[in-house]
Every structure is written in C-alpha cells, then in structure tokens.
Amino acid sequence: MSAAFDCQTCGACCAYFRVSFYWGEADDAPGGTVPVGLTQKLDHYQRCMAGTSTRAPRCVALSGEIGQQVGCTIYPLRSSTCHALQSGDAQCLRAREKHGLPTA
Numbered sequence: 001m002s003a004a005f006d007c008q009t010c011g012a013c014c015a016y017f018r019v020s021f022y023w024g025e026a027d028d029a030p031g032g033t034v035p036v037g038l039t040q041k042l043d044h045y046q047r048c049m050a051g052t053s054t055r056a057p058r059c060v061a062l063s064g065e066i067g068q069q070v071g072c073t074i075y076p077l078r079s080s081t082c083h084a085l086q087s088g089d090a091q092c093l094r095a096r097e098k099h100g101l102p103t104a
Contacts (some may be wrong), residue, residue: 004088004089005087005092005096006087006089007070008055008069008070008071009067009068009069009070010066010067010070010092010096010101011062011065011066011067011070011093012066012092012096012098012099012101013085013092014048014052014058014061014062014096015057015058015062015095015099016074016098016099017052017057017095018052018053018057019046019048019049019052019059019079019081019082020042020048020052020053021034021046021048021080021081022045022080023041023044023045023046023047024044025047025079025080027077033046033077033081034049034074034077034078034079035097038050038060038061038074049061049079059064059072061073061078066099066101067100067101073090
C-alpha cells in the first residue's frame with residue numbers, strides 16, 4: 001500500500017469499477033447504511049452504486065473532478081466494497097492508469 005496516493009484528490013476507483021455489494025448493506029434492510037436511492041438492483045442478492053454499472057462508470061456519490069479534488073458524499077455510509085479499497089493497491093493503480101494519473 002502507498003500513502004503517496006491521496007483518495008481525496010484522486011477518485012479514479014469511483015469512476016472505473018462497478019461498486020457492487022450485498023443487498024443487505026442498503027438502508028432498506030435492517031442495519032444497512034448505503035442509501036438505497038443511490039443504488040440499483042443487480043440480482044436478488046446484489047446491488048451496485050448507481051452510475052457504476054455503465055460503459056463509462058462513475059459513482060453517483062462521487063463529487064468533484066477526478067485527479068483534482070474529490071469526495072464521497074456518503075463516505076460514512078459507504079459499502080464494504082468501498083471500505084476494502086486501499087490506496088496504492090493493484091485496483092487503485094489500474095484505475096489511476098486508466099485515468100492517466102501517476103502510478104508510481
């Protein structure tokens with residue numbers, strides 16, 4: 001992992017991957033936190049963040065300009081998928097490369 005990549009100025013992951021997660025993480029399920037109105041159903045067991053299941057993905061909860069300054073508008077309520085992302089890991093580097101951001 002690398003502390004050199006600041007997620008608050010990047011946002012590449014939020015505009016590269018489909019952010020899918022177990023449906024029970026949405027706030028229409030007991031204990032869920034992800035706002036269901038910002039998700040779309042994938043199947044009986046999974047949802048994804050709206051905007052991430054498209055040809056040019058971008059999470060509806062992402063604000064700002066990628067590579068400049070970004071923020072997650074639901075950060076404390078985000079899914080386990082988002083919690084699992086790590087600055088500088090292979091997924092981070094792949095997303096940064098796709099957006100033309102430095103990877104080293």
